[in-house]
Amino acid sequence: MKSLRDAIQLRAQILRHLEEANFECNSAERQSLLTFVVAGGGFAGVETVAALNDFVRDALPFYPNLGEGMLRVVLVHSGPVILPELGESLGRHTQKVLEGRGVEIRLNTRVKSMTENKIFLPYTTPIPCSTLVWTAGTVPSPLISPLPCAKERGRITVNQFLQVSDWPDVWAVGDCAFVPDIKNPGKSHPPTAQHAIREGKVVAQNIAAALLGRPGKPFSFKTIGLLASIGRRTGVARIFGYNFSGFLAWWMWRTIYLSKLPGLDKKVRVAFDWTLDLIFPKDVCAVHDLSYHRDFHRLESVKEAAGGNGDYQPSTS
Template identity: 35%
Template sequence: MPGTRIVVVGGGFAGYHAAKELTRTLPAGAAEVVLVNPTDYFLYLPLLPEVAAGILDPRRVSVSLPGTLPGVRLVLGEVTGVDLDGRQLTYTDPEDRTATLGFDRLVLAAGSVHKLLPIPGVAEHAHGFRGVPEALYLRDHVTRQIELAAATDDPKERDARCTFVVVGAGYTGTEVAAQGPAFTRALAARHPELAGQPIRWMLLDVAPRVLPELDERLGRTADRVLRERGVDVRMETSIDEADAEGVTLTTGESVPARTLVWCVGVRPDPLVDAMGLDTEQGRLVVDTRLAVPGHPDVFACGDAAAVPDLTRPGKLTAMTAQHAVRQGKLAARNVAASLGHGQAKAYRHHDLGFVVDLGARQAAANPLRIPLAGLPAKAVTRGYHLMSMPGNRLRTGVDWLLDTLTRRQTVQLGLVRSAAVPLDTSAPEVPKIRR
């Protein structure tokens, strides 16, 4: 038993909590727990829109893996292949070196990537929103558009640079569109040349309403707040084409714009397809105990796994952080049970509600199915995030306080170039730093 190695692939919500639960569940010295992840931090994704809007420092949502997972060995790298029969995986480290790592138990929590649609121009001209580099790039890009708008005398160019199109009215897209107007208003206030200049934010989705996956009352609340802030909300509408000058909507309308934010959804990490195992809706097939059929030493959880929803027969659990956290913990306990510590159990989820931050003093929440809006929802939302974050709580709270009391910082940092954050995950990578 001391020679047993458990490898967790992915340090997102599912992988992080799987690794943490393994150290709690297993007796000291029973096994080595190894976490393979491209970065040395856990990203608290729900607060990323506040990073893009200049409210939070990016370090607040980047929680150190070594600092918060004592007893877990971190291996920096991107897993590129898994040999299930040989119980070995291959990964590429940040300096582009290839290495292998053996395992006795494997937890696949590789997460998800952008979901692209076959729409001309999207991969080349849209900006994704799945990580800190993308949030920093978007913040710089939006800042740059306002500054370039102030510098031009061409009214058509100024209008285009002051138009921001967000596609996808789910959690992320709604929060980006909700945070956007206050951010661009703060940017424009520094430029007298933009006095009276309309700044337009658009939110598009093919769904019939905002936040279609949530309770209808929450969707109505979010829709009302967005419209009150001047966001042009267009439901049952998307884009047919994008180029450097703007987008063409499915209605045929042409919208000159220099900013297209893609928040349509996600798909499982490409590693899932590369493994050659059975999938459902692109996700790795698992049983109710999160084990991969035919491979009792392999478990999967989070966005990469097609976990049966026992509360909705015939359905799969949604790709949400709430599911990922719980599945990660259960996968860890079931791995421990496979090693003789505890008893394996099936995954059964009971919805505790959802929270959506709408910026300023607005939010929509339904904790324990109690619909809330306004300040009460805001308090619940921020309280929930602080409790859910595995670190950086005090610093996050201080940033929120400073945003209330002072003007937000509005400068370009120039740390991330567009080539470093391609929307198409199959696009050639930017050359990695070498020593």
């Protein structure tokens, strides 16, 4: 789960599996279709499993042959507590809330392997499942790995001025950079948007300073807060060291994201859409993503009609 395209495909697959399960006579096959597993208990995994669980259960009334007892939503996490970035207290609270909504949580375990309709975990029986959402960790862009420079955990190592260690005239920021935390020696800044945005501003200043022969500015930033939505208009948050949960945390989560949208028109449109979401039930219509191949073949057809150089070629027939 990384892009909007992934989300559209996941939504379409969930609805397709509900449609198939509604008329499936084989109980084993139906169980596989109605089991959804999310690997990874960080922010992406918890928010995904919470939204998925809500969506599937909201869609059930449209399928008369299915019941909530047939559904199985599983979150697999390698650590002892989910949402470890928010601390054990909020992690335990989130686990309790999700389990109360029917989510099965497997801690201290990893997905070992999978087939088309089974997922294998260590030291336990396979889980019959046809949908696995992978959020367990991210890696930098594959463009980074072949670069002949020092790396840490796959990311380019930089100094406090965000200069690449081996190439002082090259800077790196964001997910691809291992940025040292000068206030906590031996540790690095997390690859989150909060830090990346501020790294971008500092690196711009440092590039300008380098061109003018002036000293650079070291990067230092402390996380303001972390928030997560856990479904049903509830959330968890840790802001300036204080913990929040429930509707207030969810409201703060939405408000902060709304404030980040560019332009007043987009803010108003999204706020209006979110307001309608508070009043009306979820829309469970299927939205299918068009394949890349269609656009590719269409482009090739246009090239054939227009000519290789893009100029129009009149028909000779």
